Structure formats: C-alpha cells, structure tokens
Amino acid sequence: MTTTPCCPTTDTDSQFVQDFMGQVSERNPYEPEFLQAVHEVVTSLEVVLEGRTQYVKENILARIVEPERALQFRVPWVNDKGEVQVNRGFRVAFNSAIGPYKGGLRFHPTVNLSILKFLGFEQIFKNSLTTLPMGGGKGGADFDPKGKSDGEVMRFCQSFMSELFRHIGHNTDIPAGDIGVGGREIGYLFGEYKKLTNSFVGVITGRGLEWGGSLIRPEATGYGAVYFASEMLATQNKTIEGCTCLVSGSGNVAQYTTEKINELGGKVVTLSDSSGWIFDGEGIDSTKLAWIMDLKNNRRGRIGEYVEQYPEAEFHPSDNSLDYNPMWDVPADCAFPSATQNEINGLDAQNMLKNGVRLISEGANMPSTTDAQNHFIDAGILYGPAKAANAGGVAVSGLEMSQSSQRLLWTREEVDAKLRYIMSRIHAQCIDASHEFGCEGNYVAGANIAGFVKVAQAMLAQGVV
DSSP: OOOOOOSOOGGGOOHHHHHHHHHHHHHSTTOHHHHHHHHHHHHHHHHHHHHOHHHHHTTHHHHHTSOSEEEEEEEEEEOTTSOEEEEEEEEEEEEOSSSSEEEEEEEOTTOOHHHHHHHHHHHHHHHHHTTSSOEEEEEEESOOOTTOOHHHHHHHHHHHHHHHGGGOBTTTEEEEEOTTOOHHHHHHHHHHHHHHHTOOOOOSSSOOGGGTOOTTTTTHHHHHHHHHHHHHHHTTTOOSTTOEEEEOOOSHHHHHHHHHHHHTTOEEEEEEETTEEEEOTTOOOHHHHHHHHIIIIISOOOGGGHHHHOTTSEEEEOOTTSSSOGGGGSOOSEEEOOSOTTOBOHHHHHHHHHTTOOEEEOOSSSOBOHHHHHHHHHHTOEEEOHHHHTTHHHHHHHHHHHHHHHTOOOOHHHHHHHHHHHHHHHHHHHHHHHHHTTOTTOHHHHHHHHHHHHHHHHHHHHOOO
8 A cells, every 4th residue: 555645745835825814723722732733733624615515614624723622720839858849730621522521640751731722732643543433632740750759740630630620520521540540540530530529430541440540541652553564564565573673662562562562573673761771682571571561661761771670771862962863863673762753854754764664643732843744655664643643642532432321341351352342443543544635545634534524523513512
C-alpha cells in the first residue's frame, strides 16, 4: 500500500486553511501547541467540507475548535518543610457530543492552557475513533511530582481535587492519568473525591484492581501502539517479528510498548528520559525491561543507571545544543515515539528515513512536528499518528468505566482481546476514510476524517448547543 498526501503542507495551505487558521490564531494567541493540533486536523477536512455542506452551514468546524468549558484554578499546598506552595490547576472540557468528557490529567512543570487545549482537542477525535461513547477533555497542573515525597504528592493531589471535584462526575467528566499522574497520584485523587462526595463511583480511571480498576489498563497505551503497528504491517503482509525498534521514553507507555514488541518477536534497542538515552544493540529483553521498570517505577531513577547494570550498553546524555536528537539517527526498522509532544523534528524525520525506518507508531501525544509528519507522509512509509495509534489507553479507560458501572472485573484475556479488537477497528476506520476521500493509505488524514465525521454528525443532531 502506498501513502499519498491529500492534505496540503504548511507551505501549500489552501486559502480556506489559511483563512480558518488566521481566525483561530487571532482568538488563541500564544498557544502554539493548540494551533499545531488544529492545523493538522483542519488540513485534512477541506475535502470533507466540500462534500458535506451542512457542516459548513452549521459552522461545525468553528464550534469544534472552541472548548465547551475551560477551567483554571489555584492549588495551594504545604511541602515537607512547612512552606506554602501554589500551583495552577486546569481542566479543559472540550466536546461532549458523543459522550461525557474523557481524558487524562498531566502533572508537569510545562503544563499550560495551550498544551491542555491541544491534548483535549486531540482527545475528541481519538475517543471518537475508539467507537466508545466518550467525549474529549484534558486537565492537569504545573506541579512536578518528580523529587517530591509521597506526603507532598498526597497533599497536592488532595488540594487539586478539592476544586476539581465540583466539575467532574461519572456521567459528566471522567479524568484519568497522563504524564506525572500514575497509580500513586490516581489513588490520592480518588480518595479525596470519595471523601468529598461521600460516594464510590468510577469518576477516575486507572484505579488499582482492588478498588475498581481494570486489568491491562497500565499496559493499554503501549500495547495498543504495537497492535496498531501490527495492523499497518499486515497491509504489506509483514509482522513485527525480527524488526529492530527505536522506543523513546522510559515511562509507562515506553515500558509496555517494549514488552509487547518483545512478545511479538521484535527487538527494542533504545529508551530515554530527560537526562539522555540508552542504546543496547543486544536488545532490551524481558529481564532488562524488568530492571528498568523497577528503576523507573519504584526507585524513580534515571535511565543512565542502566549502563551501570548492563555495561555493554551505551548512555548518551541529552545535548540541547543540537538541532536534532541523535537517538533518532540509529538504524532501525520501526520507531515508537513514546515520550512527549514534538520530540521528532524535521531533521530527526530525515535521519529516520535515511536509516531505514519504514514504520512509525506514535505512543506519545503529537510527538512529531508538522515538518516531521510531512516527511513521513511524503516518503510513503507506514505512519500511525497519535490520535489513532495511542488510543489504546483511553479505550481501556472506557472499558474500565463499563466494568465499574456493572461492578464487574473482566479477565486479562478478555480486556486484551477487546483492546486488540478496538485497535483493529481504529485501523479499519483510518483505511476506509482515507479511501473514501481519495487519500489512500494516509493514516493522518484517515484518522482526522473518521474521528471528525462521527462527532460532527452528533453535533448536527443535537442542535446549536
């Protein structure tokens, strides 16, 4: 299958795209991440709007880029020294046309309104693609849990939830975890919600198994990215077995991406964190991965410690003076960016293509810049954008919501089978939409179109609200 770009690049935007983005930019200045996400979607939709004039008449596009609600609030808390600290909390409730708002909470110093609007906007289409009844939302705070004691994290989470609880509910808005919000944080947040509301309901997903969680939820985003890659490879009668793979990050998504690649016979040779990246030419097998999981999840160490345990590997410290990331200059067959937004730029994309990468499945949210995306699409490789490839996490969050409502716990095999089926359906929707609108094999266009059409139809049916 060949990939043909049907969406104009930033250099060749149509007048329609230029005009629309001009309006959005004027209303949302100083929000580059959000504008980047909107641009990517809008460039895919012109062909849809030309054939479905009711979307234009009802101004669906202008309505869908405006959040239904955006909250910002103060989060005061006390550190272990008795000092009062103040952070900003946010929740962007973006679109509820097909279900209650659903999307994670991110605790990281870089969190701001632009990043959360970009994530919430992406979540609309990602959730739509899962086929589950979930709208799009996102939230978080500019709090950094790294280096904080459990007591400090607990006090912050309790203060954060003391405001957020007013705005969420199992039929209204159901947060989950994201960067900086793992099992520890989910536990503290849920405990405070339960206390404040005197209720035990599935208002937060990613909970522990003992108190309403779902099997496979921690693994879901990473597993889903690999399942989506397998679906893309199947269109060329190939599998991941024997493939050398680059994985960025070393958190939850990267860990379980590596685990699933190993299960399917591939070999992961890189992982990273903010301090740098490791290269292990022998492959990061299950034993080495278990060591990394203990390092990152329990000891909360840095990835550079890997070479102390496995001296045959290499550690390369981060070098911010470079205009590219050397990790993406390692020869490989497949790449799974699983760290953060915009971690792959145009030079990185060129290096990846030069070194043999022919499949990319995005585990992180929007890890490729617009320039990088254009290189991948123009090269005709198998490129799975985040809103499709990393939808496994929110898909299993949706399954957790179903189990919570029924007071059931499905087996690991049941949830994994449902996850794999959902990822295959997402892939099929991307393929079908790209074929219907003349963008054969373009997964970016396919994902944007398929996700948008479902939400647009629901918005039409519900009137101007």
